[in-house]
Amino acid sequence: MKKRSLPALLVLPATAALVLSGCSTGDAGASGGDADGGAIAVVASTNVYGDIATTVGGDLVDVTSIISDPSQDPHSYEADARTQLAVSKADVIVENGGGYDPFVDTMVDASGTDATVISAVDVSGLDPEAGHDDHDHADEASDAATTDDHDDHDHAAFNEHVFYSLPSMAALATAMADEFGRVDTANADTFTANAEAFGAKVADLEAQAASIEAAHDGESVAYTEPVPGYLFDAMGLVNVTPDAFSEAIEEGDDVSPAVLNETLKLFSDGRVDLLAYNEQTSSPETEQVEAAATDAGVAIVPVTELLPEGEDYVSWQQSNIDAISEALGK
Template sequence: MPTFSSRHVALLVGASSLALIAGCGTSSDAKDGGSATTASAGSSKITVVASTNVYGDIVQQIGADKVDVTSLISDPDQDPHSYEASTRNQLALSKAKLVVENGGGYDDFIDRMLKSSKSSAEVINAVDVSGKTAPKGEELNEHVWYDFPSTAKIADRVAASLGKADPADADVFSKNAEAFKAKLQPLEAKEAEIKKAHGGDGIAITEPVPLYLTGASGLVNKTPQDFSEAIEEGDDVSPKVLQETLALFTGKKVDALVYNEQTSGAETEKVKAAADKAGIPVVPVTETLPKGKDYVGWMSSNVDALVHALDK
């Protein structure tokens, strides 16, 4: 988002103390209670840090065995908005040649730590690469990895950056990016199929996470904006707005609820219960890769789940 929220404040906690870790630690494997993952280290590899395992997976697919990737947020039970950065994260960033962040206010702790460590790493900001901006009078939907054209742009940028770091393998990175982008085409084709069959159908959401995907599929988000914004910001939902949202299900005004499993709370549980009671399918989504999934497999599952729900 273009402005800081109460849920983003936690990302900045401890930023000043993170500068004190210079010289400590010997491994790029961040052991923060399972909140980071890394590829096997190799001195000749390009060291890359990604804010989440979504971007870590994309880099890994393009860089293959030429990269050593650390993903700072990888736990599917962790809400990325409230992630608290650690000194080990700072250490990983200080060693990186390339950093991939989401941007748009989603993972500002990355920029804070890079500034603190005076890192010279090249930084890829996914929101900037995507070219997405906030619609007039609205906030930016920073979840650009749910937009397949944006993901393709990010893949190209990753390949170019890796090629700059390792010119001898630039052609390999370019070919890997092309192969990755080819896997996105069937996903866009599925979106087109949904649009043809269900264009104009109403859906509800708990947060804006899936809106690029649902929008490309021709679906109309009927959730009160005040509800989804409050949930994303970690603010209380007013009784009036909550009732308006629940009425979407009791009045059967939507055909599916797309539910962010990583940020559930009292209000979202009430919404999910209302959907279940009304017999309206619930499509769960997450902000990070589920265990055992790569990006394309994960997104394919999301699209298939949406098709299944709408076809009921």
């Protein structure tokens, strides 16, 4: 089973046990509000997108986040009947896209819903076919770090963790406001104003990232998985993790001894300033990398793919920026 692409959906019949794997800010079975004057029914693949939908829609939307438990691995999700029911009754569905949460499309197809599906990847304008460029300094960092053939950061696989792309999330909020306003025209101005307020907060986060770039542009970092890649890009930080390592971890494959040894040497040789460690997935190889960073005195910044309990999108990313800034000694 691949870890990066969430596994195929298990669609249960409507008579199956109704146990929701995620959590909802409203009733997962609530009907849409475009026709009867109730709240707009929104289904989001994760609580990251559910939170942004709630921020834009306020009490005018009823949001179901399919996956929202920070201890739950999004890459091993299996849907249930209640979630399928929520999808069938939704007015708007928000997914990450880019191969990250294909279970959403499976449920949409199975339900026959005519809800509008908003894809964060599509809204972002990023091109999944073009791969992900780990910053303009990738070539020089690669030359300085290693001469191994596999260390080709300019041709790394597309990084579908677009929720760490700040401008993409501001654009997503705007897209949500537009769609909510189409469903509920009487409150279109409210949705637009909420999206603009969210965008202003995200712009402040972008300014903080730019400030870190001014002080640390070109510094080398590593990660167990490319979860914070877009945020690192915004800060001018250069990922020097061997692609063969992070890709194997993403796919749930074994890491070759040679690649693991090269990754561990990043820390023993003092070539990186911090390690971003995905707290939601681990393996013997990532645990060895974490131990190597600890032994070398390299700062470790934990990252997640879901909102931690008690956080909203802005506070979550603020915490990430603060942790990275502290780790870099800004």
